[in-house]
Amino acid sequence: MNLGAALSQPIPGISPDVYGEADFHAIAEIVYAGSGNVLPKGKAMLVYSRIAPLVRESGCGTFGNYVALIRRDPEQQARAVAALTTNHTFFYREAHHFDFFDQEVRPSIVKKLAAGRPARLWSAGCSSGEETWSLVMALLGADKSEGARIARGDIRVLATDLAPHALTKAKAAQYEAKDLQPMPSDFVRHWTQTEGNTTAIGEVARSLVRFRSLNLLHDWPMHGKFDAIFCRNVMIYFDNETKERLVARFADMLFPGSHLFIGHSERVTGPAARVLEPVGPTIYRKRMS
Ligand SMILES: C[S@@+](CC[C@H](N)C(=O)[O-])C[C@H]1O[C@@H](n2cnc3c(N)ncnc32)[C@H](O)[C@@H]1O
Missing domain, CATH: 3.40.50.150 (Vaccinia Virus protein VP39)
Known part of the structure; x- marks a missing residue:
């Protein structure tokens, strides 16, 4: 299934056609193994919007190629994992x-x-x-x-x-x-x-x-x-x-x-x-x- 096609605002330079369900699952697995953060299916669009700029920057062209890159390159993998963290915070919280x-x-x-x-x-x-x-x-x-x-x-x-x-x-x-x-x-x-x-x-x-x-x-x-x-x-x-x-x-x-x-x-x-x-x-x- 093509997940990117469902996007209302695709990231320029990275066609939504190059993002499928298998790519989402592969990235979610890498993020879980690397940081413990669980990315449920509802986060598929968030993964697209945070990772597409990295796909573009890497010159990989497709999410599939990018997944292969972050599997073999620990530095690129760390960047992908960091990009998918939720950093929301504020002063005197709780x-x-x-x-x-x-x-x-x-x-x-x-x-x-x-x-x-x-x-x-x-x-x-x-x-x-x-x-x-x-x-x-x-x-x-x-x-x-x-x-x-x-x-x-x-x-x-x-x-x-x-x-x-x-x-x-x-x-x-x-x-x-x-x-x-x-x-x-x-x-x-x-x-x-x-x-x-x-x-x-x-x-x-x-x-x-x-x-x-x-x-x-x-x-x-x-x-x-x-x-x-x-x-x-x-x-x-x-x-x-x-x-x-x-x-x-x-x-x-x-x-x-x-x-x-x-x-x-x-x-x-x-x-x-x-x-x-x-x-x-x-x-x-x-x-x-
Ligand atoms: C939502 S913020 C919480 C910030 C602050 N503790 C607060 O309550 O406002 C969660 C932070 O945990 C970090 N984080 C997530 N997984 C982590 C891990 N495996 N190791 C270290 N930090 C992690 C994220 O990068 C993110 O900045």
């Missing part, structure tokens, strides 16, 4: 997570840092950085001198994603000023600078974050454990088996008593449910034993 963080997690981090001990946070699947910067500002808080004291401690925030285009935006740390409207105004005042319509994340906040490219399905290079992990609206695109494997790995990376925050429509199931107890809506704490 505000109740940041309220919980402020009341239940931040105080113990502040104590650790004051005692000269390290603290580590992870924004896993950070997309273009809105989650990471929301978390960093929640950590620094509404009191500028306390935030500066926190930033002088041994605190690091790791932020990872597999999509290079999203990481580039996250690292640039510049957003339209209106995007930060959901944030508490003191956070924005202390930890960002606005000029015209652009808000830049300030130096103190930036100094705490390391952005890294990381596929959550692959090996993780980190050795130490985390005081909190945010992995929100990432697993929603995974099947159950992949989700359960991933949350079990997150549980291993948490200190006992530390927290995992997941997306509003996600929940912890499988073996990890024995070690991660729910302590709030989509918030889990690793049991002490």
Whole structure:
């Protein structure tokens, strides 16, 4: 069946006739194997619109030739996989997570840092950085001198994603000023600078974050454990088996008593449910034993 012919707006230079059902299935299989993201049949048109520009750029001419290319070329395959990620995100998404963080997690981090001990946070699947910067500002808080004291401690925030285009935006740390409207105004005042319509994340906040490219399905290079992990609206695109494997790995990376925050429509199931107890809506704490 020719899927592309059903398109109202074909991509210039790539005739819809060169996109068939077999091409969609082959791409969906490659994306699943490469990233865990499941592309149901309803996404066939999305696959066409995101991949056709890459087919054109590669000079392959047809989706069939392009599928053969991404099967043999890991770099091209990574580009295809990244192009099919969903990167939708926004500042202070699921505000109740940041309220919980402020009341239940931040105080113990502040104590650790004051005692000269390290603290580590992870924004896993950070997309273009809105989650990471929301978390960093929640950590620094509404009191500028306390935030500066926190930033002088041994605190690091790791932020990872597999999509290079999203990481580039996250690292640039510049957003339209209106995007930060959901944030508490003191956070924005202390930890960002606005000029015209652009808000830049300030130096103190930036100094705490390391952005890294990381596929959550692959090996993780980190050795130490985390005081909190945010992995929100990432697993929603995974099947159950992949989700359960991933949350079990997150549980291993948490200190006992530390927290995992997941997306509003996600929940912890499988073996990890024995070690991660729910302590709030989509918030889990690793049991002490
Ligand atoms: C919808 S965004 C969520 C962003 C943010 N966590 C939030 O809740 O607003 C999902 C992100 O997960 C990333 N992602 C998907 N599969 C991944 C994988 N296997 N490894 C790493 N990141 C992945 C995507 O690139 C995308 O940026």
